[in-house]
Amino acid sequence: MLACRGLTKQYETDRGPVAAVRSVDLDIESGCYAAIVGRSGSGKSSLLGMIGGLSRPTGGRVLIGGTDIWALSEAGAAAFRNARIGFVFQFASLLPNLRALDNVALPARLAGTMSRRAILERALERLADVGLDSHAEAFPFELSSGEQRRVAIARALMNDPALLLGDEPTSDLDEQTEREIMALLRDISRSRGTTLVLVTHNLALAAQAQRIVHIADGVVVP
Template identity: 50%
Template sequence: MILRTSGLRKHYGAGAGYEAVSEAELTLKQGEFVSIVGRSGSGKSTLLAMIGALTKPSEGQVLLEGEDIWSLPEKALADLRCRHMGFIFQFFSLLASLRAVDNVALPALLGRSTTAQDAYLRAQNLLLRVGLEDRMFAYPGEMSGGEQRRVVIARALINKPRLLLADEPTSDLDEDTENDIIVLLEELRREAAFGMIVVTHNLELAKRADRMFEMKDGVLTAADLPEGAFHPVRPERRFGHTKLTVPANIVRSVDGARAVYRLGENFWAAAGRALVFGGLIFALVLFGNYGLARYQRHQVLMRKERLDALAELATSTLKGEIASVVSLGERHYKQRSISKTPAATSRSM
């Protein structure tokens, strides 16, 4: 058993609020395919987000191989999502500025669990496997909806996940492309033996699952379609064979991989250069601030010295007179003062 949920509940808002998921019990074995159907707003995507460590449940547990994922710290959760889970979101969520091979390799590069060379080798393998051998260097804007969906599937499998979570993997696709995606997912699951949970409105896809559940008003229950209600037809692949002969110059050759533009190596090299440049700028700013502070302090001291000199010059005469008065003595000073009075002057006259 690789997955078990227990008493999952998700409540939004205070008080009465909104109960998105009120009861969800689910188990998944290795290599098993489980589908979940239900109307829009029934809580399917919320349940998938809680299982995928994207949305924290209000109550309950999600056990992945016996470990409660929501008891882990955030960094451990991020590592879990990156290395052990694959996600196929309802919308493609491809980076428009990166080519198909870059988008696929990106989770492996961010996870830092392998070298850039190995990440690109595996990305090329997966793109070959999903039938995009001629489109691996195309940008998302140059690809059809079905091709972009194939890139998303390859990206979800780049880190060899134990669990694949898919939210409406065939939405917004025409019928032929939709069938291609269904067959591709089945074949990849059988080959890699990962567990797969798919949320879908597509009854053909849901019917192919080992077990099917229905989500209604936030409650997950087992569901069965009536016998004969649906007759899936295995479609032909429109984009080529699923099992491809891998070109030796691309996959088996190290030189072939090196010829590919490696996003990770360029990114970390650029980041290193930016860090060194930023460090130099920071050091220059610190040195400049230190020099400016010393210069300003020197100017303040020089100004103080000039002011002190001016004050000394201005008071030097006064200090001399005071010194002479002190040297003559108080009595002599009084006699000189009396001799200079008007009365003394008139008598003398």
């Protein structure tokens, strides 16, 4: 499902070039739940950004379902991300002036391949998947942090992505809500066959994954 070959990310700083990720080779099978762990500054978020098509590598390739995403045109890469990849970040990042239903619907509206009615029907289904169909009309300020995160997960699933990526998606939540959100993500991965890759510094959460990828100083270590 996911293959990285020689993946490298280098940043230019006042002190000279800094290698955040160094020639990483990584394979993750379809339907797998994998956790990427490492200390702050180890390169795990930089790695995830390149996998998700958000941050261009300095070198190397990322293949998702056999497609080399960084060989695509800018427009092609944007369309691929929207159709095949779902993102859940540390903060829900919902648009405050939109209802939960409309926040969830955004990826499908950007794709422009479905009717408005079909989009709203699917958005309501995705809210039901995360237990929030009764909150479809609510605005973000009317939702708890955990509920906002569930809406963000529903939004990430709107276009039925093959790959779901999360960058510390529960680090700002209380322990009980964190457990609930992680259980939800695992259930989604199992029930849908979605490949789930999460970055976390929480080793207890990582232990629940089918595979743990350790990264230190920009290199995947045994």
